[in-house]
Amino acid sequence: MKTLYLDCFAGIAGDMFLGALLDLGLDAKEFLHTMEHVVLFPEREGGTGDTHSHDHGHTRHHDHEHPHVRETDPHGHVHGDDILKISVHPGSKAGMAGIKVSVANLEDHPHRGLGDVLAIIGASPLSPKVKERASKAFRLLAEAEAKVHGTSPEEVHFHEVGAIDSIADIIGAFVLVEMAGVERVVCSPLNVGSGTVKCAHGVLPVPAPATLELLEGLPVYAEGSPMERVTPTGALLVKCLADEFGPLPAGRVLASGRGLGDRESDIPNLLRAVLVETPDNGEEDRFRRDRGVVLETNIDDMNPQYYGPVMQMLFAEGALDVWATPMIMKKGRPAVTLSCLCLPEKEEELAAILLRETTTLGLRKYPVDRLKTDHEIVERETSWGMVRFKVARLGGEVLRANPEFEDVRRLSREFGIPLPEMRERLLGDFLL
Structure with missing residues (x-):
């Protein structure tokens, strides 16, 4: 191309x-x-x-x-x-x-x-x-x-x-x-x-x-x-x-x-x-592409109880993904690398949360290219009622379908069926 x-x-x-x-x-x-x-x-x-x-x-x-x-x-x-x-x-x-x-x-x-x-x-x-x-x-x-x-x-x-x-x-x-x-x-x-x-x-x-x-x-x-x-x-x-x-x-x-x-x-x-x-072997039709930004920082002086709320705040403000990686910093101190993936337009807003809600004094950022499946959320009637499934496709081929976790958990509680079993039953209904 x-x-x-x-x-x-x-x-x-x-x-x-x-x-x-x-x-x-x-x-x-x-x-x-x-x-x-x-x-x-x-x-x-x-x-x-x-x-x-x-x-x-x-x-x-x-x-x-x-x-x-x-x-x-x-x-x-x-x-x-x-x-x-x-x-x-x-x-x-x-x-x-x-x-x-x-x-x-x-x-x-x-x-x-x-x-x-x-x-x-x-x-x-x-x-x-x-x-x-x-x-x-x-x-x-x-x-x-x-x-x-x-x-x-x-x-x-x-x-x-x-x-x-x-x-x-x-x-x-x-x-x-x-x-x-x-x-x-x-x-x-x-x-x-x-x-x-x-x-x-x-x-x-x-x-x-x-x-x-x-x-x-x-x-x-x-x-x-x-x-x-x-x-x-x-x-x-x-x-x-x-x-x-x-x-x-x-x-x-x-x-x-x-x-x-x-x-x-x-x-x-x-x-x-x-x-x-640029590559023209059908790759552009198989993958969805976009660009994101990774914000990350190393923290060695924050109460571990605070990581959960900070990660929830980042997700609530539009982060695509948030993760924490254990590490060892200088002088042998245990620490955590807190990372956040976002779209470029969300960069400043999420950076402000990291700087305000954690003990870090600065962040690193770098752009990333993302290759993604073509995926969507579809609703499907099952033996257990209406359930949302995330369906992933690559070049038109259905790769997998997973029931949304919140629906699985709700039905698991409602019918008293363990989560793993409830998930398998819903997948069986989807494939019928």
């Missing part, structure tokens, strides 16, 4: 994404050929205006001219003399080379709405998958802008949805993902930056309001000198493409690429893309 990993240690913008994917070794001429048939906007009388891009923090660099990308209207007429530029640059002062992509000589059309953009996508010769993704992306972007401006997505003007270069970025991104044969996208947490950004509505804090709407539900942090590191277009692409978030997945590296932004920073202003061949 081809998996694309996006390393957003310095953020992400639309042009950086295009540059990073082209730097994987994709055919630039094929990409330009595809894009030249995409309808952007029909020719308008008058001179060329400035392009107002939403990619504030990663300003575009117009360098050497490359093959023209001509516009056609929905009737197939050719218009304009607009240019999609692709150029290789030596990189930032950190010495990181990569690809820059820019769109030049494009007029701004401030009164175009979401319907116009969707019509452009629908009239294009793009593949059904690219059309679907691009249409979904612009709807999400219009919804975010509409929420910020207190209006409806249909009333959002085109300059609020994105300038023409942003349209080229968004459609071009989905074209390149398809060209690369990407089947899954994994993304690192997003470095959104800090400070303020100037836009049509004045000076706004980073992340800008529309960007912040699009970042909802995504893992973020802020690092480095103040600047906008994740643009609305960048946040939108991650929102639409990322299947999961985490570190570089295990597999064989096929290619790597870097897409450069213009502004200098203490962190190299680039997006790194890595194409990885």
